[in-house]
Amino acid sequence: MEVTNVMEYEAIAKQKLPKMVFDYYASGAEDQWTLAENRNAFSRILFRPRILIDVSRIDMTTTVLGFKISMPIMIAPSAMQKMAHPEGELATARAASAAGTIMTLSSWATSSVEEVASTGPGIRFFQLYVYKDRNVVAQLVRRAERAGFKAIALTVDTPRLGRREADIKNRFVLPPYLTLKNFEGLNLGKMDQANDSGLASYVAGQIDRTLSWKDVQWLQTITKLPILVKGVITAEDTRLAIQAGAAGIIVSNHGARQLDYVPATIMALEEVVKAAQGRIPVFLDGGVRRGTDVFKALALGAAGIFIGRPVLFSLAAEGEAGVRKVLQMLREEFELTMALSGCTSLKEITRDHVTTDWDLPRTHPRPLPRL
């Protein structure tokens, strides 16, 4: 049967993938409250479309950190993509580049920065996890720079791995025929089987729990690349990120895989946007599955969005063609949403094009109680 929306790839991936792999991709932390909320919150935002505007031409292009892309829809970093498909991150990189958008490569990719660069031209960001051994970090950042990556997305919500119970039950571990390719030469590319989640043990052993704002400044002493701080969801941390020299913020709760019961990212977005005061761009990821979601995020002030799981599920289902299709479907849905809302370019998308539950009572008049 023909796939007509992004969500349908999840069921196909579930059929195709080993349970351990599907569960790792799909899961959230603990009660998975935030996982559901990342999606549900979008349904609390409704449109206030404008009519009788010439929408015969629609421009979805935008500029991110000075790089022009075809649409404000980008690819979030997600680890270990070769578990989904033999071509893994290489297929994702090709699909992103064909769509004229940005791919973010995970530190924990099963393809190296050099291999991804060798797929051809494309604008790519590198997601960084900070290891206890800072020589490892410095080497990796240098390799990403040489391989032509244009920015570092520094993930700041993972001093420890969130409690993902499916991974504990499945004793999740990277399959032995794969490695965390960026760390292969450093003897950190393998993941040992553990009594719980092999990844949680790996993180506990290697990732630096002491990471703090001063390390964001340290990072700027070892690289000229702009730094996006990924995982901010409060105004307080937005201000600190700007002070620390961040080039942008990604409002993210790590796809609901870290701290459960944090708000949906789309609910946290406006707080961050207001605190950023237009000084640096604010992006969002988490639960974006429809063009309408993209529009809502932009209306609430995001400069662009990233998608995570849809890439993994479509990759599992159809490889590069699947990822291309996901990007194409989101592009078409977003274009249609713009047209039906009366917007012909991204700058025309405003806060007045949406109304949210938290805007009451202006646009959701409640019936007066009967006397």
Ligand code: FNR
């Ligand atoms: C992730 N995410 C993630 N983030 C990161 O900074 N480094 C990483 O290696 C990973 N790996 C990863 C693996 C898997 C299986 C998932 C689902 C997610 C988080 C990712 O970048 C992004 O924040 C979320 O996936 C966005 O939410 P959606 O689109 O998956 O709902």
